[in-house]
Amino acid sequence: MQAKFPSESLTTLTDVVLPGETNPLNNLFGGELLARMDRAASISARRHSRRVCVTASVNNVVFTRAIPLGSVVTVESKVSRTFNTSMEIFIDVWIEDRESGIKNKANEAIYTFVAVDETGRPVPVPPIEPQTELEKQRYDAALRRKQLSLVLAGKMKPNEATELKALFVE
Numbered sequence: 001m002q003a004k005f006p007s008e009s010l011t012t013l014t015d016v017v018l019p020g021e022t023n024p025l026n027n028l029f030g031g032e033l034l035a036r037m038d039r040a041a042s043i044s045a046r047r048h049s050r051r052v053c054v055t056a057s058v059n060n061v062v063f064t065r066a067i068p069l070g071s072v073v074t075v076e077s078k079v080s081r082t083f084n085t086s087m088e089i090f091i092d093v094w095i096e097d098r099e100s101g102i103k104n105k106a107n108e109a110i111y112t113f114v115a116v117d118e119t120g121r122p123v124p125v126p127p128i129e130p131q132t133e134l135e136k137q138r139y140d141a142a143l144r145r146k147q148l149s150l151v152l153a154g155k156m157k158p159n160e161a162t163e164l165k166a167l168f169v170e
């Protein structure tokens with residue numbers, strides 16, 4: 001399969017925060033943001049693989065900044081690394097300042113999607129070639145995150161997680 005670039009899976013979803021989507025502090029409800037990120041990430045996974053894709057895990061979510069009612073929120077996702085059948089998707093969330101239009105980073109998250117056939121069985125995906133510095137950094141750290149996710153899910157023994165051992169053991 002021919003390699004693709006992360007930019008080919010870039011997905012941008014822009015939407016406003018409405019009253020039914022907020023918590024008692026009038027900020028965006030966390031579960032609503034998770035759903036928006038999942039939606040964008042699933043489109044990125046589909047654009048990369050041209051397959052049906054399912055969420056295998058939510059590896060990391062950082063709710064750094066609250067997102068107030070009425071904000072214009074942009075969720076941007078891209079495939080950061082592929083393995084055999086799985087893809088890591090990196091998601092950046094931005095809030096647009098009403099007056100200046102400048103976008104400030106609010107949150108980020110990392111999801112894992114798996115491409116599947118009609119019966120739900122995992123199928124291989126094209127490799128990926130990172131191009132920008134940021135894409136290369138995210139690509140390089142992805143194996144470590146995959147191993148951590150598999151260990152936490154009980155699908156890999158900690159002593160098999162070579163990349164994690166390299167972090168903690170000399």
Ligand SMILES: CC(C)(COP(=O)(O)OP(=O)(O)OC[C@H]1O[C@@H](n2cnc3c(N)ncnc32)[C@H](O)[C@@H]1OP(=O)(O)O)[C@@H](O)C(=O)NCCC(=O)NCCS
Pocket residue numbers: 054055056057082083084085086087112114116120121122146149150153155
């Ligand atoms: C995700 C799913 C297809 C994986 O199926 P499986 O039988 O466990 O298949 P495998 O063990 O071969 O795993 C497939 C790939 O997913 C990866 N994977 C599985 N669980 C993972 C996890 N928790 N974290 C990171 N990667 C994971 C595997 O490492 C493998 O990657 P690779 O082929 O790129 O090396 C299956 O568990 C499933 O269908 N889950 C439900 C998905 C769903 O409905 N999501 C929506 C939730 S509402």
